[in-house]
Amino acid sequence: MPAADGRIALxxxxxxxxxxxxARADDTAAARHSLLPGRQLRLPELLREHPEFAGExxxxxERMRRSCPRRGSGG
Incomplete structure (x- = not known):
């Protein structure tokens, strides 16, 4: 499926x-945390569009959710 391949590559x-x-940030934890909202939007959308990639x-x-502190937990 070329469209899926292109989307995965993107x-x-x-x-x-x-x-x-x-990697270039002075505060890598803060940098990683700042990227989470966009990823939380992009990846589930890709999953809805291409359920064949559900496992991966x-x-x-799930790894991203576990690696970032929850709001209100001091992190």
Whole structure:
């Protein structure tokens, strides 16, 4: 499915770019946390559009949720 392949490549490029931004940041934890809202919107949308990637994207989304402190928990 070429459209799906293109969308996956786009998401991979965005995530790679985000990783580079975090790596260059003085405060990597704050940088990583600042990227979370966009990822929380993009990845579930991709999952809705391409349910065949549910396992991989679901695992990624869950890892992201676990790695960031919840609002109001002091983080």
């Amino acid at each position: 998401v991979a490029a965005l995530l790679d770019g985000d990783a580079a931004l975090v 994207l679901g695992d990624l989304i």
